[in-house]
Amino acid sequence: MLTVAELQGSAKQRNRERTMRVVFQAASALSVIVSLLILFVLVRGAINFLRLVDWDFGILSDTGWFPRRERFDVRTIVVGSIVIGAVAMLVAVPFGLGTAIYLSEYAPRRVRKVIKPVIEVLAGIPSVVVGYFVLNLIAPDIVNRVFNEPPGAKTMLAAGLGIGVLVIPIMASVSEDALSAVPGALREASYGCGARRFNTVVSVVLPAAVSGIVAASIIAVSRAIGETMVATMAAGYDGSGPYNGFSPLNGGLTMTGAMTNAAGGTDQATGGASREVLFFVGFMLFVITLGLNLIGDRFVQRVRQQY
Amino acid sequence: MALITPAIAGSTARDVVSASLTRRDRDVKGLVLLVFLLLAAGVTLLTLLVLIGQVAVEAWPVLDARGTEFITDTIGSDPANSGIWPGLYGSFFIGLGVLLVAIPLGVSAAIYLEEYASGRNRLTRLVLVNIRNLAGVPAVVYGILGLTIFVGWLRPISDGETVIAAALTMAVLVLPIVIITSMEAIRAVPRGLRDAGYGVGASRWEVTRDHVLPYAAPGILTGLVLSIARALGEAAPLIIVGAITGLLPTTGLTERFTALPMLIFSFSTRADRPDAEIGWTNAAAAAGLMLLVLVLFFNIAAVLLRNRFEKRRVGT
DSSP: OOOHHHHTOOHHHHHHHHHHHHHHHHHHHHHHHHHHHHHHHHHHHHHHHHHHTTTOGGGGGSSSEEGGGTEEOHHHHHHHHHHHHHHHHHHHHHHHHHHHHIIIIISOHHHHHHHHHHHHHHTTOOHHHHHHHIIIIIIIIIIHHHTTOOTTOOOHHHHHHHHHHHHHHHHHHHHHHHHHTSOHHHHHHHHHTTOOHHHIIIIIIHHHTHHHHHHHHHHHHHHHHHOOHHHHHHSOBOTTOTTTTOOTTSOBOOHHHHHHHHHHSTTOOOSSHHHHHHHHHHHHHHHHHHHHHHHHHHHHHHHHHHO | OGGGOHHHHHHHHHHHHHHHHHOOOOOHHHHHHHHHHHHHHHHHHHHHHHHHHHHHHHHHHHHHHHTTHHHHSOOOSSGGGOOOHHHHHHHHHHHHHIIIIIHHHHHHHHHIIIIIOTTOOHHHHHHHHHHHHHHHSOHHHHHHHHIIIIIIITHHHHOSSSHHHHHHHHHHHHHHHHHHHHHHHHHTSOHHHHHHHHHTTOOHHHHIIIIIHHHHHHHHHHHHHHHHHHHHHOOHHHHHHTOOOSOOOOOOTTSOOOOHHHHHHHHHTSOOOTTOSSOHHHHHHHHHHHHHHHHHHHHHHHHHHHHHHHHHHHHO
16 A cells, blocks of 8 residues: 555655755746846946936036046937947848848758858857957958048947947847748748749748847847947047037947946046946946847747747 | 630640740849848858958967967066966956856756746746846946945955956856756757656656756756856956956956956057057957957857757757
C-alpha cells in the first residue's frame, strides 16, 4: 500500500525543493527591483536637480546648454538627439530593410547562410570603435570633403551617419525576422496568380510584415537616441543650440552627450546643478526610450499573433 | 462562334499564353528593386568591413613597432610608448564580474520563469514585460544606476569608483540579455524530457538540474558569450561610473580604473602632434583592434555555438 507520505519524498528533499524555488523566485524578482531602482534613482536625481535650480522651469528654455553657467536649454539637446537620430534612421532604414528583404526574399540559400551570421557578428561591433571610425574616416574623408568643411570639423551629420551604421544590423535582423515570419503560402498564392517577384514582395510580403518592420524601425530609433559613444566623440560639443544657424553640418549636443559631459567630460562638474542635471537628462532619456520600446513591443506582439 | 472555330481560337490563346510566358519583356521595376537591394546589402557589408579594415591598417604601425609591449605597457603621455595594460586589466575584471554575478542570477531567473512559474499569471507577465523593457534601456542609464548604487550606496563593498563598481554595473546591464537567451534555450527543451523525469519520481529541481539544464546548456552558453561580449564593448556606463581617461600607472581592484573601450575613447580624442610617427590615432586604432578581436571572437563563438546547437536538435 502506497501512502501520500511516501510519494512526497523525504523531508530533506522537500526542504531543498522549497529553497530552490525561493532562490529562483528571488532572482526573477531582482529584475523588477532593478527597474524600480532605476526609476527611483532617476526620479530622485531629477527632483534634486529641479530643487537646485529652485523649481525654475524657465531655466530649461534659456537658450543654449552651458551647465557651468547654469543654462540648461532642454530644447538644445532634444533637437540634437532628434537631428542625429533622423540622420541615423535615413541610413539605417533603407540599408537595413534592403538587406533584410534581399536576405529573406532574393538571396540564394547559400548566400543567406553566409551573410546572416556575418551581420549578426558585425552587430557586436562596439560603439567606441564606430566612434573612432567616424572621427578618422567618415568625418574627415567623407562628410567634410563633400560639404567643404574644415578637415577637423565635427558635425551632427557625421555622428548621425556613424550611428546609422551602428544601427543597420539591428534594423536588418529584426525586419528579417518579420519577413521570414510571413508564411510561404502567401508568396506561393501570389506566384500562382502569375505575379512577379517584384509584385509579390511589394504587394504581398511587405504589407504582411509591416508591423514587424515598424517595430524594427522603432527599436532602431530607440537605439539611435540612446547611443552614447558616437554622439559623445563625433558630434562636437556645441551647446549653443539649434537656434544658432541650425543645420546637420553644425556640431551639436545630444541628450546622451550632455550626460557623459556632466559625468566627467569637458565640464568637469563636481557638484551642484551642473552635475545633478545628469539625472534629469537620464530621466528624460529613460522615458523616451521606454515609450518607444513599449510601442515597438506592441507591434512585435501583433506579428506573433497573426501568424 | 468561337466554339466552332477551335483551331483559330486555340492557336491565338496558346500564342498569347506562350508569348506571355516566354516573352522577354524587361521587368524594369523588379530589376530596379533587385539592384537597390543588392546595393543595400553590399554597402552594409562593405561599410562594416571597411571599418574593420581601417582600424587594422591604422593599428599596424603600432603593433609592428611595439609588438606585445603595446599590450603590457601602462598608459603614458606619449603615444609611442603608451600601452593598454590597465585597460585590459579593467576589462578582464568586468568580464569576470559578468560571469560571476549576471550569469547565475540570469539563469536562475530564467529557470524560475520557464520551469516554476508555469501558470503565466499576471505577475509573471509583468516580470516578462519588465525584462524586455530593461533590455531596451540605454547603457548610459545603467551608468547612472551604477553611479548611485554601486559607487554610492555600496561604497563599503566597491570602494567607490573602482573596477568592482564597474563590473557590478555591467552585470546589471547584461542581466536582461542573459535572462532572455536562457529562457529561449530552456523553452527549446522538449516536454517529453521533463515528463520522463517526473514520471520516475524526480522533483522539479531534480528534473531541472539533471535534464533541462544539461540539454539547454549550449543555448545558455551562447547567451553567456554574447553578454560578455556586450559588457566588454560598452563604454558609456563606464564614463558615468567614473572610469579614468588620463594616466593610470597602477592597477588594483580598489583603485580608480579604466577599461579597453575607455582607452579607445580617450586615445582618439587626444590631439596628435603632426610630426609624430606614431600618433594617438594609431594607438586608438591598435586598442580598437584588440577590442574588435576580443568582441568579434566572442560573437563568432556565439553564432557558431548556436548553429551547432540548432543542427544537433534537428538531428535528434
